[in-house]
Amino acid sequence: MISIRKQLVASLLAVLCGAIALGAAITFYRARQEVNQLFDYQLRQMALALRDQNFIGSLPPPARDRGDFDFVIQVWNERGIRIYMSHPGRALPDRATLGFATVETRDGTWRTLSIPVNNQVVQVAQPMRIRNQLALMAALRTIMPFLAMLPLLAVIGWWLVGRGLSPLEKLAAAVAARTPVALEPVALEHAPIEASALVNEINSLMARLEQAMSAQRNFTADAAHELRTPLTALQLQLQMLERATSEEDRQIAMNNLQSGLERATHVLLQLLALARAEPDAQARPPVQIDLLELAGTVLADHYTLAEDKELDIGLSEHAHTAYLTADPESVRVLLSNLVTNAVRYTPQGGRVDVLTGLDNVGQPFMRVSDSGPGIPPEERERVFDRFYRRPGMTVGGSGLGLAIVKAIAERNHASVQLGESSLGGLAAEVIFTIPNPAAA
Structure with a gap:
């Protein structure tokens, strides 16, 4: 399980370390610029101090190179012959470039300043590593206090994040206090x-x-x-x-x-x-259904019941093929309940028609019409309630047929409309609002 508290503290510390590293890089860059300016000035002063020297016999002998030097001096005569080098063991160019220059040798990078002096050229050189070391030390001295404070900042961040997340713990406790018989809403006043x-x-x-x-x-x-x-x-x-x-x-x-x-x-x-038909019931995989073929199958199942009442039951002459992608069993139960109700409430010798097709906007629909007593407009919403039976009805039933129809229709993104049929009784129409795959 992921801990938000650990993630936040770790993220804050990572951002802080990144900021410290960026600050150290900026400090190193600026410190190196300042050190370069300072040491370039020092090189110029040293070169100018050698301007009045008579280099023939006046300079000290070359020093033994112990590796702890800061400057190297070279002198060339008017013929370009090097007549002096303070540290012969250092690898520096045999020719001088007047002015400041940065050169690469096998001993590393050097900063040099060469000036003409009495028909001779004097060069003062300094290794760049010294400057970089000074700039690095300046950057480290800047970030060391922050690095030393990281453990303390981690502890403070852990406490602050925990305090900030405490409302979530209260929210979890409030949700845990709910029971199946007490599902009142959680108050928003104290929630972040x-x-x-x-x-x-x-x-x-x-x-x-x-x-x-x-x-x-x-x-x-x-x-x-x-x-x-x-x-x-x-x-x-x-x-x-x-x-x-x-x-x-x-x-x-x-x-x-x-x-x-x-x-x-x-x-x-x-x-x-x-x-x-309930929304939370497990649904079967949807398949393509031919509503005209399905209507014929459902009518065949009700033929015996209709024959006992001498009903004229069948497909309307205007019925057409219409395809629908849905759970075939649920759609069959829906149509079967509509036909069952029509057959049950239609009087002896009556008529029941089933119409299928596409409406004027291309949506598949089914309509069951009968010549029965119909349903008054003021009761057409009530009949969808579970176990509701109209007063004075003598035909037996459970009062669940239309409730099942409505539940299945809602589950299949369809609407159910009750109206008057051209046969004089009830017309129950189911319109599916999902796209028609055949038309697509």
């Missing part, structure tokens, strides 16, 4: 500005969790309530079967028990379908 985005996202996550858990609790309560009635009815019907004394009573009880089991099974299947 840098953590405000994180706090907002945490509060948004808690709000979504609270909403999801509340929906789950409501769903569990509603499911328990809805299952209690058919399960109670099954118990009563089982008791009636046990108490039946004649074959006719036994057959009636068996038919009632079978109907009760079918209703309970339907409710359970609808609950399972609704759970699979």
